[in-house]
Amino acid sequence: MNIQFKKGVLELCVLSILNEKECYGYELINELSNAISISEGTIYPLLRRLKKGGYVTTYLQESQEGPPRKYYKLTELGKETKKELQEEWYTFTKGVNELLRGGEQNE
Amino acid sequence: MNIQFKKGVLELCVLSILNEKECYGYELINELSNAISISEGTIYPLLRRLKKGGYVTTYLQESQEGPPRKYYKLTELGKETKKELQEEWYTFTKGVNELLRGGEQNE
DNA sequence: ATACAGTACCTTGCGTTAAAAGGTACTGTA
DNA sequence: TACAGTACCTTTTAACGCAAGGTACTGTAT
Numbered sequence: 001m002n003i004q005f006k007k008g009v010l011e012l013c014v015l016s017i018l019n020e021k022e023c024y025g026y027e028l029i030n031e032l033s034n035a036i037s038i039s040e041g042t043i044y045p046l047l048r049r050l051k052k053g054g055y056v057t058t059y060l061q062e063s064q065e066g067p068p069r070k071y072y073k074l075t076e077l078g079k080e081t082k083k084e085l086q087e088e089w090y091t092f093t094k095g096v097n098e099l100l101r102g103g104e105q106n107e
Numbered sequence: 108m109n110i111q112f113k114k115g116v117l118e119l120c121v122l123s124i125l126n127e128k129e130c131y132g133y134e135l136i137n138e139l140s141n142a143i144s145i146s147e148g149t150i151y152p153l154l155r156r157l158k159k160g161g162y163v164t165t166y167l168q169e170s171q172e173g174p175p176r177k178y179y180k181l182t183e184l185g186k187e188t189k190k191e192l193q194e195e196w197y198t199f200t201k202g203v204n205e206l207l208r209g210g211e212q213n214e
Numbered sequence: 215a216t217a218c219a220g221t222a223c224c225t226t227g228c229g230t231t232a233a234a235a236g237g238t239a240c241t242g243t244a
Numbered sequence: 245t246a247c248a249g250t251a252c253c254t255t256t257t258a259a260c261g262c263a264a265g266g267t268a269c270t271g272t273a274t
Contacts, residue, residue, distance in 0.1 A: 002192070004118075004260070005199045007231055008111020016207050026251050035206045036199075042232050044253060049231090066250035067240050085109070086207060092112045092143075093200050099142045100123050100193060111231070114260055133222050149261050151224060156260095173221035174269050217274075224267075231259090238253075244246085 001037050010038070012089055014046060015074065015082035018056065024069035047072060055081055108144050117145070119196055121153060122181065122189035125163065131176035154179060162188055 010032075017023060017031055025047055032038045050056045055078035060068045074082070117139075124130060124138055132154055139145045157163045162185035167175045181189070 001199065002115055002195050003232060003258095004115020005196065007114035007260080008109055009203055010232080011111075013203060013206055016209075020209075024251080025253095035202045039233055040252090041234060041236095041254085045231085048253090063240095063250080065241065067238090067252060069251070088109050089112065089203070089207070092108065095142045096116055096120060096196070099120055099139075100196070102123075102127070110229095110261060114231080117261080131222080132224095146262055147223090148225085148263065148265095152260085155224095170221080170269095172270065174223060174267095176222070215274100217272100219270100219272085221270080222268085224265100226263105226265080228261105228263085230261090232257105233259105234255105234257080236253100236255080239251085241248100241250075243248085 006036065009089065010042065011046060011050070012082070012085040014050070015055065015078060015085065018072055018074045019079060019082050022071050022073045024071050026069070050078070113143065116196065117149065118153060118157070119189070119192040121157070122162065122185060122192065125179055125181045126186060126189050129178050129180045131178050133176070157185070
């Protein structure tokens with residue numbers, strides 16, 4: 001898959017998943033890799049960025065299956081940003097699709 | 108506009124425009140900036156990359172309105188790549204859109 | 215003559231971001 | 245005791261878009 005397509009969209013995808021349910025990092029990676037090929041080395045820095053920016057808060061929870069899990073939860077800012085990014089995404093893809101199809105019918 | 112969304116897609120947009128007609132750089136910038144905000148410092152390096160990669164060929168043509176124009180023309184490789192990228196783009200956006208809408212209806 | 219706006223090209227340096235590679239530490243099974 | 249799985253994290257590399265800057269020609273206004 002074209003790496004460059006993912007840039008910036010991943011953040012929106014993560015925000016969108018977290019908007020549905022609170023997840024821990026490892027879980028997010030599994031969720032995402034169903035739709036988009038993704039690696040750990042991408043998600044953890046991304047989650048750090050989101051936390052640093054105040055888009056998510058975190059809390060630890062013990063697990064029987066390994067080390068404690070760090071759950072991520074959207075803040076209000078995170079929810080607003082998700083909406084905005086989603087709108088931008090739709091607008092952007094619409095623009096691109098029009099451009100791509102532009103030459104197919106009319107000149 | 109979110110810069111990150113553009114990454115990689117710009118290349119597809121340029122290939123798509125060139126697939127319709129041969130353009131010079133300055134003309135491309137004007138074409139693109141109708142659909143996507145774009146700057147000169149982005150297009151010229153991109154065009155260099157495309158030429159270096161064998162996706163386009165160039166030829167100079169004099170102009171009465173200023174310096175000679177460098178026209179860009181897709182090669183066969185460029186045309187094939189355009190098709191492939193376009194397919195990838197549709198597949199990718201479909202995946203993302205499903206993910207984005209995933210939580211809205213079913214769990 | 216001189217200054218400026220427009221056309222048209224180009225480069226350098228910066229910041230962001232995805233990925234590969236590597237590391238830590240716990241649990242359970244062979 | 246060794247390994248697979250879970251779960252976290254960091255460092256380094258590469259790619260890309262952009263702002264800022266530079267060159268050079270044409271035409272128009274001062």
